[in-house]
Amino acid sequence: MEEGQRALPAGSSGEVVDIARRYNERIVRTRxxxxxxxxxxxxxxxxxxxxxxxxxxxxxxxxHVKADADGGAANVTNGLALCKIHHGPFDVNILGISPDYVVHVRQSVLETFDGPTLQHAIKEMNGEHLRQLPAARGERPDRDLLAERFETFQAAS
Ligand SMILES: [Zn+2]
Known part of the structure; x- marks a missing residue:
């Protein structure tokens, strides 16, 4: 950092330090x-x-429904409790959740046949309503955030 700052034109290092400081604060806040x-x-x-x-x-x-990196808040309504088997597919848009809380599996994956995990853990979830939601309505996933995320899933399908 110090080496890099010395190479910068005069007047710009303050700005760089400020950006670095804000970035570090953000990491600390996130962690x-x-x-x-x-x-x-x-x-x-x-x-x-x-x-x-x-x-x-x-x-x-x-x-996260809306990723932390995209400015998604660390609120329960921007979250979903997902097991390791379902978190990965959700993150890479193999599995999507529509704003009406229905699970969707990418079409190309539905057309793939390969073993029990794919069949039972992934493909058979297609069209199913979320099986577990918070009891308090105010803690359920935000439908607008899900809609935004679901567009990404559809675009990836
Ligand atoms: Zn699961």
Whole structure:
């Protein structure tokens, strides 16, 4: 950083330092909020996967509907408790969730035949309503955020 700053034209280093400072603050803020977000989301879903109801907290993640990197807030309504089997496909748009809380599996994946995990854990979720949602309506996934995310899923399909 110091080496790089010395090479910068006069007058611009202050700005660079400011950007670096803000970036570091953001990382600290994100890291600080991450465990809180995770526990709040997993608690709201009663320690079950929203898609399949798998009841092992050790295998659950708090997935963001709108990614943290895209400015998604660390609110329960921007989260979904997803097991390891469903978090990955959700992140890469193999699995999408529409604003009416229905699971959709990418068409090309539905047309693929390969073993029990794909068949039972992924493909059979297609068209199913989310099996686990927070009891409190105010903690359920924000439908606007889901709609925005679902467009990405559809564009990737
Ligand atoms: Zn699951």
């Amino acid at each position: 600080h909020h991450q465990p809180l977000f995770r526990s709040a989301v997993i608690y709201a879903y009663q320690r079950r996967c929203a898609v399949c109801r798998l009841p092992f907290a050790e295998l659950l993640d708090a997935a």
